[in-house]
Amino acid sequence: MEIDNKYMKRCLELAQLGQGNTSPNPMVGSVIVYKNQIIGEGYHKKYGEAHAEVNAINSVVNTELLKQSTIYVNLEPCSHYGKTPPCANLIASKQIPNVVIGSIDTSSKVSGKGIEILKNAGCNVKTGVLENECRELNKRFFTFQEKQRPYIILKWAQSADGLIDIKRKPNDGQKPIWLTDEYAKTLVHKWRTEEQSILIGTNTAILDNPNLTARNWIGNNPLRIVIDKELKLKSELNIFNKEAPTIIIADNSRKNEIHKILSKNIGIEFVNFSNDIGKQLFNILYKRNIQSIIIEGGGKTLSYFIENNYWDEARIFINTKNIIEGIKAPVFSTNNFIKEKQLSNSKLLIIKNKD
Numbered sequence: 001m002e003i004d005n006k007y008m009k010r011c012l013e014l015a016q017l018g019q020g021n022t023s024p025n026p027m028v029g030s031v032i033v034y035k036n037q038i039i040g041e042g043y044h045k046k047y048g049e050a051h052a053e054v055n056a057i058n059s060v061v062n063t064e065l066l067k068q069s070t071i072y073v074n075l076e077p078c079s080h081y082g083k084t085p086p087c088a089n090l091i092a093s094k095q096i097p098n099v100v101i102g103s104i105d106t107s108s109k110v111s112g113k114g115i116e117i118l119k120n121a122g123c124n125v126k127t128g129v130l131e132n133e134c135r136e137l138n139k140r141f142f143t144f145q146e147k148q149r150p151y152i153i154l155k156w157a158q159s160a161d162g163l164i165d166i167k168r169k170p171n172d173g174q175k176p177i178w179l180t181d182e183y184a185k186t187l188v189h190k191w192r193t194e195e196q197s198i199l200i201g202t203n204t205a206i207l208d209n210p211n212l213t214a215r216n217w218i219g220n221n222p223l224r225i226v227i228d229k230e231l232k233l234k235s236e237l238n239i240f241n242k243e244a245p246t247i248i249i250a251d252n253s254r255k256n257e258i259h260k261i262l263s264k265n266i267g268i269e270f271v272n273f274s275n276d277i278g279k280q281l282f283n284i285l286y287k288r289n290i291q292s293i294i295i296e297g298g299g300k301t302l303s304y305f306i307e308n309n310y311w312d313e314a315r316i317f318i319n320t321k322n323i324i325e326g327i328k329a330p331v332f333s334t335n336n337f338i339k340e341k342q343l344s345n346s347k348l349l350i351i352k353n354k355d
Contacts, residue, residue, distance in 0.1 A: 004072075004100055004129045005130055007070075007072040007100070008072055008134070009130065010072070011030060011031050012029060012074055012133060012134065012137055013029065014029025014030070014031070014041060014052070015028050015052065016137065017043050018044050020220060021046045021047065021220070022047050023291055024141075024144075024196075024291050025141075026105075026141040027043075027137055027141075028044045028052040028053075028075045029052050029073070029074055030042055030053045030071060030072060030073040030074075031072040032070070032071050034065045034070075039061070039065055039069065040057060040060035041055075041056050042054070042055025042056035042057075042059055047083070049084075051084055051087050052087075053073055053077055054087065054090060056071065057071075057090065057094060066094045066095065069097070070097075070099070070100060071096050071098070071100070072100045073100070074101075074102035074103065074130075075134065076104050076110055076112070076114045076115055077118070080110065082109075086117070088115075091123070092118060097124060098123065098124045099126070100125075101127045102127075102128075102131060102134030103127075103128075103134035106142060107141075107145045115127065140292040141291060143312060144291040149286060150286075150290055151292040151313075152312050152313070153195065153293070153295065153312065153315060154313070154330075155295065155296050156302060156330070157316070157317035157318075159177070159321055159323040159326075160318065161322040162329050163323040163325075163329060164179075164298070164299055164326070164328070164329045165298075165299075165323075167326055176207070177323060179321075179346065180317045180343075180345070183344060184346065185216060186217060189213075189214040189217040192213070192217070192219075192294065193214045193219025193221075194219075195292040195293065195294050196222055197222050197224075197290050197292065198222040198224055198294045198296060199225040199226070199293055199294070200227075200239075200295075201226070201298060201300065202227060202232055203300070204298045205228070205237055206233065209237055209239075210296070211241070211243065212224045212238075213244050222294065223244070223288075223290065224247070225247045225249065225293070226239055226247075226249070227249045227277065227281075227297075227301070228248045228250055229250060230254065231248070231254050233248070245266075245267070247266075248266060248267070249280075250268055250269070251271070251272075251273045252272045255270045278310045299327045299329065299330060302330045303330045306330050311353055312353050313350065313351065313353065314351040315351075317346045317348055319345060319346045320345060332351060
């Protein structure tokens with residue numbers, strides 16, 4: 001078991017290297033071991049390119065050793081033809097006798113079919129090695145497959161006295177309170193490259209005029225989403241620049257209006273607004289195969305997702321200074337898992353939803 005854990009940890013390290021580039025595919029790493037020595041390894045680098053098992057097998061110099069080796073992989077090898085051929089078939093064709101798998105792929109396209117192919121080919125298959133760690137790595141993928149919605153991350157910064165901003169109005173000239181430092185800003189931009197989409201509400205778009213891009217980190221910009229029920233937003237806002245695609249979610253009653261900000265870079269999804277706009281949003285993203293979203297809206301938007309239990313993780317920066325008067329930060333119940341990290345002028349709380 002210790003040996004299996006050792007090589008599965010290496011699979012996870014390799015898999016992590018693909019973060020931000022494999023979606024909607026999961027992050028996968030693979031290691032091939034002969035007589036307790038690694039003779040090949042690889043990971044899924046980019047969506048549409050070779051999978052981890054293929055890269056690991058191709059890295060082996062003496063392919064005759066494959067017939068006496070063990071291949072480790074943190075996720076069940078695929079069993080269907082997609083952008084690439086099935087990895088389970090490849091492993092079987094190379095006559096690799098032992099296969100150790102971290103977690104079963106619960107997507108409808110695989111879900112045990114890869115393991116079945118391997119067993120039918122005479123492979124010894126072991127599953128469940130560091131399963132919790134393997135599922136945690138691909139939490140976005142598993143949430144999407146099992147709950148038919150994206151993995152939801154809430155993010156905000158608040159003062160020591162529990163406020164996220166002063167009270168502001170459009171055109172009053174007041175800028176938002178800066179509650180983090182440059183390190184935190186860079187970290188947030190890194191997070192954006194790791195997720196497929198990012199959402200704000202109408203007020204945040206108007207008052208803050210954010211770009212919602214990853215300008216301070218190398219990687220992909222997320223799909224920008226703004227809830228603009230009444231189509232109030234103006235074309236000169238940063239969220240409508242050409243740096244990343246944007247979707248507006250508007251009320252279906254406005255569908256016949258010719259909206260001035262509509263362009264090739266902007267899509268409008270019209271929905272019949274209800275008290276449960278969250279489910280409508282999830283349906284839109286599920287159809288687009290969007291597996292993760294960061295909510296960076298104001299207090300009203302964030303509280304909506306919390307009150308409806310539409311969240312998986314929250315990342316909160318807490319500054320040491322007080323604002324005294326302003327907008328209250330959202331509040332969680334106490335039955336959630338918390339990690340804490342001290343930064344230069346604030347601390348970062350990572351809260352996981354246990355429900």
